[in-house]
Amino acid sequence: MTDDLHYAPISELAGLLKTRKMSSLELTRACLARLEKLGPQYNAVATLMAKPAEKQAKEADDLFKRDRVRSPLQGIPYGAKDLLAAAGIPTTWGAAPYKSQVFDYDSTVVKRLQKTGAVLVAKLAMIELAGGGGYRYPSASLFGPCKNPWNPGHWAGGSSSGSGAAVSAAMVPFAIGSETWGSILTPASYCGITGLRPTYGLVSRYGAMALSWTMDKIGPLCRSAEDCGLVLKEIAGKDSQDPASSGKSFYYPIEYGRPLTELRIGYHPIDFGDRAAESARPAFAAALDVFRKLGPRLVEMALPVMPYREVAGTIIQAEGSSIFEPLIRGPKFDEMPDERQKAGLRAGLEMPARDYLQAMRVRRLVQEELRKVFTRVDLILSPATPSPASGIDEALDRRPTPGEKLAQRGNTDLGAAGNLAGLPAICLPCGFSTTSLPVALQLVGRPFDELTLVTIGREFQKQTDWHRRRPPV
Amino acid sequence: MTRTKTLSRRSFGRLLAAGPMIPQTLSRDEELRAAHQRRVSTAETLARFQVPMATEPASVFRP
Numbered sequence: 001m002t003d004d005l006h007y008a009p010i011s012e013l014a015g016l017l018k019t020r021k022m023s024s025l026e027l028t029r030a031c032l033a034r035l036e037k038l039g040p041q042y043n044a045v046a047t048l049m050a051k052p053a054e055k056q057a058k059e060a061d062d063l064f065k066r067d068r069v070r071s072p073l074q075g076i077p078y079g080a081k082d083l084l085a086a087a088g089i090p091t092t093w094g095a096a097p098y099k100s101q102v103f104d105y106d107s108t109v110v111k112r113l114q115k116t117g118a119v120l121v122a123k124l125a126m127i128e129l130a131g132g133g134g135y136r137y138p139s140a141s142l143f144g145p146c147k148n149p150w151n152p153g154h155w156a157g158g159s160s161s162g163s164g165a166a167v168s169a170a171m172v173p174f175a176i177g178s179e180t181w182g183s184i185l186t187p188a189s190y191c192g193i194t195g196l197r198p199t200y201g202l203v204s205r206y207g208a209m210a211l212s213w214t215m216d217k218i219g220p221l222c223r224s225a226e227d228c229g230l231v232l233k234e235i236a237g238k239d240s241q242d243p244a245s246s247g248k249s250f251y252y253p254i255e256y257g258r259p260l261t262e263l264r265i266g267y268h269p270i271d272f273g274d275r276a277a278e279s280a281r282p283a284f285a286a287a288l289d290v291f292r293k294l295g296p297r298l299v300e301m302a303l304p305v306m307p308y309r310e311v312a313g314t315i316i317q318a319e320g321s322s323i324f325e326p327l328i329r330g331p332k333f334d335e336m337p338d339e340r341q342k343a344g345l346r347a348g349l350e351m352p353a354r355d356y357l358q359a360m361r362v363r364r365l366v367q368e369e370l371r372k373v374f375t376r377v378d379l380i381l382s383p384a385t386p387s388p389a390s391g392i393d394e395a396l397d398r399r400p401t402p403g404e405k406l407a408q409r410g411n412t413d414l415g416a417a418g419n420l421a422g423l424p425a426i427c428l429p430c431g432f433s434t435t436s437l438p439v440a441l442q443l444v445g446r447p448f449d450e451l452t453l454v455t456i457g458r459e460f461q462k463q464t465d466w467h468r469r470r471p472p473v
Numbered sequence: 474m475t476r477t478k479t480l481s482r483r484s485f486g487r488l489l490a491a492g493p494m495i496p497q498t499l500s501r502d503e504e505l506r507a508a509h510q511r512r513v514s515t516a517e518t519l520a521r522f523q524v525p526m527a528t529e530p531a532s533v534f535r536p
Contacts, residue, residue: 134508214531307522310515317512339501343508350509355516360530362522367531 001030006170010227014072024075028057031077035171043144044165046082046123053121060117074117079175082123083209093209095128097332107207109235116234124162131159132211132320133344140338149471154389157187163221164191169473174222180215181419188427189384192438195221196228199447200422201246204239212319225457257455266301266377268410275403277387280439283431304369308416314359321348370421380444382411384427388437418444426453429466
């Protein structure tokens with residue numbers, strides 16, 4: 001199979017499968033071969049699923065032969081972050097204590113994708129326990145540090161590390177990741193791909209490892225905004241097995257998207273200037289110009305000053321430590337390598353109820369403040385990460401944050417704020433740093449307004465080709 | 474129990490701008506002490522944020 005096909009978007013692959021110019025089995029085998037070759041190079045793969053994948057691919061081909069097409073994902077291979085249960089296949093949560101864990105049921109997302117005819121080819125590497133204790137090194141994973149396909153001396157981002165690397169290096173056309181705070185947007189940004197964090201409650205978390213009951217979300221990492229829309233349509237929807245399920249679905253007729261000229265996008269210049277890494281500023285400035293030309297009105301705004309990071313950190317630490325208490329108190333806890341992460345989880349067990357409640361009360365105010373912000377703007381735009389990918393051995397808690405001592409915060413805390421309020425976001429590659437690493441923008445929208453995010457992402461990607469660039473693998 | 478003083482939004486912004494304490498290389502016990510310190514320091518920052526008495530926690534969370 002040619003490189004062009006490996007990097008083709010879902011819509012193109014779906015067309016080839018439907019017209020039987022290519023079979024799902026051929027496509028699946030090509031992905032499996034690439035995963036087998038590149039996966040170990042980048043520490044991106046948890047489990048390769050050759051046999052069940054080939055069986056699923058043959059079933060998809062049988063449907064195509066009978067002119068039955070269930071969805072645009074039929075016959076399309078994909079990878080799932082190794083925190084999603086798939087019956088009979090190891091689900092390690094990226095952590096040594098769970099290396100032999102096998103569930104006898106599928107997570108709802110895996111089940112939904114199976115119904116559409118998509119082919120699960122691999123479970124993908126991740127940071128152990130999705131990094132809930134606050135890890136220091138990219139090596140905080142059962143699979144080793146996940147390397148960035150654009151430069152293996154750099155990290156792929158976390159915690160959906162393998163999902164980011166595998167899509168970026170065209171091992172799979174799309175992958176499923178999860179985000180509690182930054183775990184879809186960071187690897188998407190570092191790896192130069194498009195990632196979508198859905199509204200809290202839109203996609204069922206049943207069968208997924210829980211890190212924070214009130215903040216976990218599951219979403220797609222793809223080659224384009226359009227592909228994210230196609231995948232989200234299939235995985236979103238009501239699920240009685242997830243108590244947080246909103247009961248809402250995502251419909252993806254792009255013609256129902258709002259005209260861009262009607263949109264008001266909030267941004268703050270400092271996010272693209274002093275609060276961004278110097279090496280990324282030219283790319284951010286150019287991308288901002290593209291947005292200006294797309295038609296929406298750009299409005300200068302800044303988030304109200306609130307302790308977003310402290311609230312998010314407290315909630316994740318309290319809920320994560322509670323969830324993993326049996327592990328933390330048990331003999332296998334020390335099998336995990338990252339001392340900072342373990343210390344964070346241990347310390348979380350000692351958190352007084354008043355601290356958690358204070359965080360949840362401030363969170364209520366955060367929600368109210370953001371509701372007010374979204375009466376003035378439709379979307380908020382900022383860099384997805386202020387800097388490109390960190391070094392593969394770099395201590396993440398000692399990495400300088402651009403402009404961290406500046407009193408003016410702009411929308412630097414958009415990631416924490418958006419996750420606290422359960423808001424959807426899309427990550428769009430927007431160029432390269434002067435050090436030749438991908439950089440990206442994030443757009444955050446109102447709850448359940450994923451259609452606007454996908455629409456504007458699609459228009460941005462019509463004007464740019466950053467999402468089509470290929471790493472030197 | 475330490476009594477903490479709540480701050481205005483502006484003073485609170487200055488407090489956040491001061492940034493977190495960054496630990497050096499630590500032993501396992503020191504790492505745990507540092508994690509507790511971070512937790513306590515975060516809690517103190519949160520306690521200084523003014524929350525109206527009637528504010529209920531976002532317990533049943535809906536976006």
